[in-house]
Amino acid sequence: MEFKDYYQTLGVDRDAAIPDIKKAYRKLARKYHPDISKEPDAALRMQEINEAKAVLTDPEKRAAYDQLGERYHAGQDFRPPPDWDAGFEFSGGGFEDIDLGEFSDFFANLFGRGGSRTHRGHRMQGGDRHARIYVDLEDAYRGAIRTVTLHVPQTDAQGHVSVREHNLKVRLPKGIKEGQHIRLAGQGHPGIGGGEPGNLYLEVHFTPDPDYRVEGRDVFATLRVAPWEAALGAAIDVPTPSGQVHLKIPKGSQSGRKLRLRGRGLPGDEPGDLYFVLEVVLPPAHTDKARRLYESMARDMPFNPRQTRPTNG
Amino acid sequence: MAEYNAIEAEVLDDARLTLEEFARACAVERQWVVERVESGMLGDGTRYISQWRCTSHDLTRARRLRQMEFDFDADPELAALVADLFEEVDHLRRRLRAAGLQLE
Numbered sequence: 407m408e409f410k411d412y413y414q415t416l417g418v419d420r421d422a423a424i425p426d427i428k429k430a431y432r433k434l435a436r437k438y439h440p441d442i443s444k445e446p447d448a449a450l451r452m453q454e455i456n457e458a459k460a461v462l463t464d465p466e467k468r469a470a471y472d473q474l475g476e477r478y479h480a481g482q483d484f485r486p487p488p489d490w491d492a493g494f495e496f497s498g499g500g501f502e503d504i505d506l507g508e509f510s511d512f513f514a515n516l517f518g519r520g521g522s523r524t525h526r527g528h529r530m531q532g533g534d535r536h537a538r539i540y541v542d543l544e545d546a547y548r549g550a551i552r553t554v555t556l557h558v559p560q561t562d563a564q565g566h567v568s569v570r571e572h573n574l575k576v577r578l579p580k581g582i583k584e585g586q587h588i589r590l591a592g593q594g595h596p597g598i599g600g601g602e603p604g605n606l607y608l609e610v611h612f613t614p615d616p617d618y619r620v621e622g623r624d625v626f627a628t629l630r631v632a633p634w635e636a637a638l639g640a641a642i643d644v645p646t647p648s649g650q651v652h653l654k655i656p657k658g659s660q661s662g663r664k665l666r667l668r669g670r671g672l673p674g675d676e677p678g679d680l681y682f683v684l685e686v687v688l689p690p691a692h693t694d695k696a697r698r699l700y701e702s703m704a705r706d707m708p709f710n711p712r713q714t715r716p717t718n719g
Numbered sequence: 720m721a722e723y724n725a726i727e728a729e730v731l732d733d734a735r736l737t738l739e740e741f742a743r744a745c746a747v748e749r750q751w752v753v754e755r756v757e758s759g760m761l762g763d764g765t766r767y768i769s770q771w772r773c774t775s776h777d778l779t780r781a782r783r784l785r786q787m788e789f790d791f792d793a794d795p796e797l798a799a800l801v802a803d804l805f806e807e808v809d810h811l812r813r814r815l816r817a818a819g820l821q822l823e
Contacts, residue, residue, distance in 0.1 A: 432791050441783075441805050459790070534744045536782070551725045575725040584813075586775040588728035589736075607744055608728070609779065621817040628819060683819075 409478035410512045412458035412471065420472070424463050431459040457513045467517060474516075532595035532604035539608045541578060543615050543625070546672055547647045549580035554608065576608070581674040584620055586610050618647060623678025625671045628685050631655055636686045646670055646680055653682065661686045731775045741773045745781045755784065760799040780806070 413420050416430045437443065438451040445451065461467045539554055554574045574593060582588065587607050594604025612620055619626045629644060639657030643650055648670055655665070663684045671678020691697045742749045753768050755761040761781055762771045780802050787798035 428792070435790055441808075456790075531743070533746070536744075576728050577725040578728055579730055582730060585779065585809075587731040587778050589731055589734060590726050590728055593726065605740075605744070607731070607778065609775075619817045619819060621813050624817075626817050626819075 408512065409475075410454075410457075411475070412461050415454050415458040416462065418462075420475075422462075427459065427462045431455055431463075461513070461517070471516065529599040530597060530601045532597040532601065534604040535594045535606045537606070537608055538611060539576075540611050540613045541582070542613055543618050543620060543647055545578055546582045546612065547580070550578045552576055552578055556606070574606075578610075581623075581672055581677075582610050583623060583672060583674075584610065584612050620672070623672040623674055623676070624681065625678060626681045626683060629653075629665070629682040630685050630687045631659070633686055633688060636660065636684065644682070648680075655684070659684050659686075731773075731778060736773050736778075738768065741778070741781070744778060745785055747781070747785055751785075752781065755781070755795065755799075758795070760784065760795060760802075 413422070416427060416434065418427055418430045422430070434455045435452070438445060438448045438455065440449055440452055443452075461471050535556070537554070537556060539552070541550065541552060544550075545552065552575070554576055556572045556574065574590065576588075576590065578588070587609050590606040590608065592603045593606035596603050617627055625647065627646075631640070631642075634640075635642065635655050636659040637657065639659075640655045642653055642655065644653050646667070651667065651670070653665065653667075656663075661684055665682045665684065667680040667682070669677045670680035689696060691700050736744065738749055738752060742752050745752070752761065756768050756771045757766050759766055761777055761784065762773075765771055783802045783805060784795070784798045787793040787801050788795060791798075793801065
């Protein structure tokens, strides 16, 4: 395990006052905020700066860390000495107000349950954990079993905390929507002093699908049709997430027309609809015969698209 | 091994959380939630904690509010405004995706 220089992480001096630390934190938090940042390593950087701020803005944690930091520099191999935190009380604990699962092994070793003296002798429910899970649209249509890998802190007999991988097989319910949370009872942080474990909350997101787009329970797909199918009408077989359907293209359709298949969106008490958005695709005129057909249309069909407004449903 | 057995997941919107469970999931005090529901910053506008039934959207919003307030020392109203803007951006991004468009 490498020693982490939290002052370096936030870009502040070792004697920086708490307001300056918070100012530096906010500047970086704004840059790496997961909702807006386009930096490829934003999530990791956000974790690092959250961790650094959690230590440096807590006077007790900072004092203990500073004492330790006199002997180490960033990146140096590190193992916390026994009773490294003797004489310090971490009033904030750690697990009840922050998510340790989002922090590093280094932090967990120093300030995790093993390091916190405050809770000794108390019985307390473990903290809840949060994570994101990406699922395919098909999983939402049919329900699925997916494996989620979590990094779980565990405490050894000496009270030191390490992080291990924990695989959970999760049965995803049918009809799950983008942005919904699912709860896995008892899969959060372990309880303290025999307390119940916390819960795990997974925020569901869909992996981008090349064929379908989702809005709420409604699903959208582009359906490419030939000019004669759009003009004359047609009945064609098209795949959908819930199986193939025989779809009628109304005559006189134009690009952009939406065809609704009621109830074929995401399943639920009120299932969504599936929309096919038509896109009329012109065949290329790269043979003599094709060119002749286009020339014949140009000659025999009086049509100026710039004087015609599409009438789509 | 037990940990490899598939675990049943409850959809939050079906398994309504109690106020205590919701507060714990957001790592805040119960009173923090009550104040934000009653002031209309959280929930569907009922403003009565007894009638409030939390949703997945509430959990995402509450965690955003908490982050703004705790990490940026934001005034609760300002945190709510930021959360509103994030939600508007999320909504527009979803509409763009549904229209087959993507932000650069």
